[in-house]
Amino acid sequence: MKPFLSVNEIHSGYDGVPVVHGVSLEVFRGEMVCIIGANGAGKTTTMRTICGLLHPEKGTVRFKDQDISRLPASRTIRRGISYVPEGRRLFPKLSVSENLSLGAFIEKDKREIVRREEEVLTLFPVLRQRANQKAETLSGGEQQMLAIARGMMSRPELLMLDEMSLGLMPSLVEKVMETIVQVNAEGTTVLLVEQMVQEALEISHRGYVLQTGRIVQSGSAKELMKSDEVRKAYMGM
Ligand SMILES: Nc1ncnc2c1ncn2[C@@H]1O[C@H](COP(=O)(O)OP(=O)(O)O)[C@@H](O)[C@H]1O
Ligand SMILES: [Mg+2]
Structure with a gap:
């Protein structure tokens, strides 16, 4: 099966200052995938590069088997x-x-x-x-x-959510997450970014760990939840 979204070795940043250094990731149709990482890791920059608010200096973003790396966000929204x-x-x-x-x-x-x-x-x-x-x-x-x-x-066919839990009290985080689970169950592919790592992994199928602009770990949500590195760095365990 071909990936629905594939991000291939993208480098991007602001005014020539690199922030994302060769990030690759894949999302398959129907999946819910999360990118986790600390504040400043480059999660938002990665998301902005995928949807066309920023363009990669190197590397490509492919969606439904087409290169969308140079398309502005006003066009990627029309692609879904x-x-x-x-x-x-x-x-x-x-x-x-x-x-x-x-x-x-x-x-x-x-x-x-x-x-x-x-x-x-x-x-x-x-x-x-x-x-x-x-x-x-x-x-x-x-x-x-x-x-x-x-x-x-x-x-959308691909819904990208950036830190939807930010500033919400825990009961509301749960409510918002439940809604996303439903959106995904009804057929929308979801890519989300979160600092609330435990919560994000609980609802996702797979995840990527982003650290200072690089993917340092990836796997099924279950694997990542069990990983010592993830637990130590992001779950305070
Ligand atoms: N508009 C911007 N101009 C310059 N630097 C930026 C801008 N936005 C973010 N950065 C820098 O890029 C790095 C990664 O930021 P960001 O992608 O927002 O991280 P995250 O979403 O993981 O917190 C940070 O060092 C941040 O200061
Ligand atoms: Mg961010």
Whole structure:
């Protein structure tokens, strides 16, 4: 089976300062894969390079057997990749419903947008009774749900989630993770980045450990959870 997404030896960074040094990873259709690593390891930079917000200086990103390394994010979203950035980036003064519609900006058919909104509100019921509220009036957990829901509005085949647990209390982290499990079970391939290593491994099929811009370990989520290195470095054991 060919990988759905394959990242091959990418090098990327900012203004000539390298941050990611030859990262390779693969995601197969239907999988949930996580990239774990400490703050500053290059997780966000890797995600941004995959979705086209940054371009690799060397190496390639292939999605559905095509090279997307040079495509901007405005094009990779049309190919089926949706990136939910770290920090949510909602439009605080716009309503929940308006934030959702913006997630479907590539779709011009109004009725189709309404259909999709209905779908995501079914998946994220907490947002339904808040549809007309401004995003800034939502709790942290609801805002994270909205960010993910907005990411789903383009009907992605690959959903990329950057630190969705950041700033949430543990009960909400669990809730958000459960929703992602459901999204994945319904057929969306998921690539997620997390500092909450235990939680991420519990819901993922496989994982990669990123350390100062390099993959230092990879394997099934079960293997990684048992690994002494992972437990010591990221689970405080
Ligand atoms: N926009 C930027 N400009 C310059 N350096 C950056 C920028 N974003 C991140 N970096 C640097 O790249 C490194 C990796 O950052 P990042 O990919 O955000 O890590 P992570 O998501 O794993 O915390 C850090 O040293 C950070 O300071
Ligand atoms: Mg980050």
